[in-house]
Amino acid sequence: MSAVVVIGSGFAGLWAALGAARRRDELAVPAGAIDITVLSAKPFHDIRVRNYEADLRDCRLPLAELLDPVGVAHVPAEVTAIDTAGRTVTTSAGATYGYDRLVLASGSRVLKPAIPGLSEFGFDVDTYDGALALRRHLHELADGPPGPAAATVVVVGAGLTGIETACELPKRLRALFSRAGLPPRVILVDRNPHVGSDMGASARPVIAKALRANGIEIRTGVGVAAVTERGVSLSTGERLDAPTVVWCAGMRASPLTEQLPVPRDRLGRVEVDDYLRVVGVESVFAAGDVAAARMDDEHLSVMSCQHGRPMGRYAGYNVVSDLIGEPMLALRIPWYVTVLDLGPAGAVYTEGWDRVVVSQGAQAKATKQAINTRRIYPPLTGDPADLLAAAAPELQARP
Numbered sequence: 001m002s003a004v005v006v007i008g009s010g011f012a013g014l015w016a017a018l019g020a021a022r023r024r025d026e027l028a029v030p031a032g033a034i035d036i037t038v039l040s041a042k043p044f045h046d047i048r049v050r051n052y053e054a055d056l057r058d059c060r061l062p063l064a065e066l067l068d069p070v071g072v073a074h075v076p077a078e079v080t081a082i083d084t085a086g087r088t089v090t091t092s093a094g095a096t097y098g099y100d101r102l103v104l105a106s107g108s109r110v111l112k113p114a115i116p117g118l119s120e121f122g123f124d125v126d127t128y129d130g131a132l133a134l135r136r137h138l139h140e141l142a143d144g145p146p147g148p149a150a151a152t153v154v155v156v157g158a159g160l161t162g163i164e165t166a167c168e169l170p171k172r173l174r175a176l177f178s179r180a181g182l183p184p185r186v187i188l189v190d191r192n193p194h195v196g197s198d199m200g201a202s203a204r205p206v207i208a209k210a211l212r213a214n215g216i217e218i219r220t221g222v223g224v225a226a227v228t229e230r231g232v233s234l235s236t237g238e239r240l241d242a243p244t245v246v247w248c249a250g251m252r253a254s255p256l257t258e259q260l261p262v263p264r265d266r267l268g269r270v271e272v273d274d275y276l277r278v279v280g281v282e283s284v285f286a287a288g289d290v291a292a293a294r295m296d297d298e299h300l301s302v303m304s305c306q307h308g309r310p311m312g313r314y315a316g317y318n319v320v321s322d323l324i325g326e327p328m329l330a331l332r333i334p335w336y337v338t339v340l341d342l343g344p345a346g347a348v349y350t351e352g353w354d355r356v357v358v359s360q361g362a363q364a365k366a367t368k369q370a371i372n373t374r375r376i377y378p379p380l381t382g383d384p385a386d387l388l389a390a391a392a393p394e395l396q397a398r399p
Contacts, residue, residue, distance in 0.1 A: 012288025013105035020315020082259035108289035117227035146180035157249030158190035167343030186332035210345035233256035243333035274330035
């Protein structure tokens with residue numbers, strides 16, 4: 001019997017597991033010949049990119065409903081060590097799992113620097129649990145004594161997540177604090193000179209207009225010096241009274257990449273070849289946010305479900321193919337799009353690595369909603385055929 005172990009159950013990990021199950025089925029591998037096991041801390045697949053939204057009821061999917069039908073095991077365990085020489089992984093509980101092939105798909109996490117008070121008083125929408133903690137906090141503020149700054153939120157980081165979070169908050173705050181008569185105040189803070197600096201010159205005016213329409217204040221070219229229970233001190237000396245700080249500045253690959261004896265890039269990712277094999281380590285593949293994969297001759301993958309899902313599908317196909325000596329498939333994605341939610345102001349949809357605006361407003365919002373509620377979801381029928389079909393190593397068309 002051979003063992004394929006997948007670490008992680010996010011976009012890359014789930015689809016790596018389903019892709020491996022599909023390839024095993026496609027090749028009519030005898031029952032029991034290849035075991036596929038997913039190791040992840042919680043028994044869920046979270047639709048992480050929706051954590052900025054107010055309603056998260058449809059954003060946590062039980063893994064058993066997705067993996068059991070196709071014969072993939074899940075062990076709820078946090079992996080703490082990878083021994084590439086011994087081909088084993090170890091969990092925080094001390095359990096050890098051997099592998100013949102490994103897919104590292106443990107994702108990324110928000111990078112919180114050692115700013116005084118940030119770990120104690122800062123919130124984030126990086127995880128489902130983090131988003132729920134923010135929601136509970138806002139409800140507690142709304143139910144408590146109506147202090148003058150209770151409806152004020154500072155969002156730190158004006159990248160994609162920060163912009164989407166900031167644009168969603170005024171409506172949430174207005175609903176929560178209407179009884180107290182407190183108007184919502186959302187302040188977006190970033191060290192860069194422009195909001196959405198990674199979005200390019202074409203999209204920035206659209207984003208700026210949407211932020212103004214949503215009533216969001218901007219502080220650019222400044223950093224955060226300290227966070228307290230009641231506010232934020234900026235590097236300029238300005239003090240913002242706010243009982244809620246949401247940190248959305250910076251991402252880094254899972255620290256499990258440090259367990260592999262290879263170099264890592266500035267985001268903590270490991271280099272993979274066109275087949276998603278980690279360069280310099282035998283029998284280990286990587287997909288999603290932990291992997292720096294070449295999408296074309298000039299560009300590497302980005303930390304997004306847009307790249308994580310196909311990377312997972314191809315890694316799953318290739319890990320089984322490699323295990324039994326069948327040809328593997330090279331992954332290249334010849335197009336790139338960004339769809340940024342701008343709350344009540346709609347959305348902006350760009351194409352290409354220079355992010356040229358193709359649509360905006362209500363039209364782009366409809367595309368964003370289709371992505372968030374349908375395109376990035378696995379089949380929820382429980383039918384093995386549906387799940388295996390969805391895991392085919394094929395590229396989706398542009399949304």
